[in-house]
Amino acid sequence: MCDECGCQAGGASSEKKVIEINKSLLDANQRLGEKNRHHIEQMGAIAINMISSPGAGKTTLLEATAERLSRATRFGVIEGDIETQRDADRIRAKGIPAVQITTGGACHLDAALVHKGIHELEHLLGPDELDLVFIENVGNLVCPATFYLGEHKRMVMVSVPEGSDKPAKYPRAFIGSDLFIISKTDLLPYFDFSIEEACSEAKRLNPDIKILTLSATTGTGVDEWLEYLNKILLEK
């Protein structure tokens, strides 16, 4: 319609127009994710995106990693939470550089938030001082699976008290992951958790997924985790 009075005269824009787009809604996130990946590689590092429910033991595993991973491997942590600095404080207490991203309510990290985190980490350390960046996602087994952050490896973790049906119930997180960690295995005697069920469900969804079982508290299985890290560092 015409701008002057709203009549239909001479208005090219009153015609119906169909525009083909064929573009992913996650396009902007994907592009920013690729940028993050490139940025991390330029720092000489690789990144792991850690996904799990709240309380599965992501931070505890990082604490154990800080204690036991060779000092020759330098790593930093980007902590994602809805609120508080608590997880970053726990990591810093182990002498590991950590930046906290608070999403202010969002249920997942996206590439833009991680981009900010990478810059903060770089500011903290200076370039070329890292081999490995852990991105600890917001505790949630659903939404984080949709958002690529620029990671080289994605891991999903389920703790024994959560139950072995988690891969079957939250398939998306397992389809897109490289590594599946079953944590808190020291609690196996007290819970009805079938390692076999969890593994076969995860393999059914993603035949290529690697599986590790461990307890960060007792240390059982932590050596295999460190071996895995060393292996992917060699591949980089």
Place this chain on the structure above:
Amino acid sequence: MHEVSLVQGLLEQVRQIAKENHADSVACIRVLIGPFSGVVLDSFSFAFDVLKKDDVLFSQALLEIQAPEPSFKCRYCQGEFGYSELEEEHGEISSLFPLPSTKCPGCGRHGLAPEGGDEILLMQVEME
């Protein structure tokens, strides 16, 4: 829960397209949501109905969602099968993901895994 942020991103993208094309109103937005994308279609539609009210550009806008059938690939024989083919073979399957006991219709082994289907695409915008 992230359906709201996905729809926000969608409307932002369409707003930009409408601006580039000097459109006054958007009549229809067509999206394709893959079966393994993790998006809940009802939540997506609901978020669209709520968020479109914030902008007069979208007051008449309809949302059309294309939801392709889940597809599976056998890691042994590399055969690809749609969900309906599996149901023809095995009867009704209660889960979106076939059970470990579901045999591949091609080779009879237990090698089926989800194939693709994680896309969330803006296909087409109709505007005036």
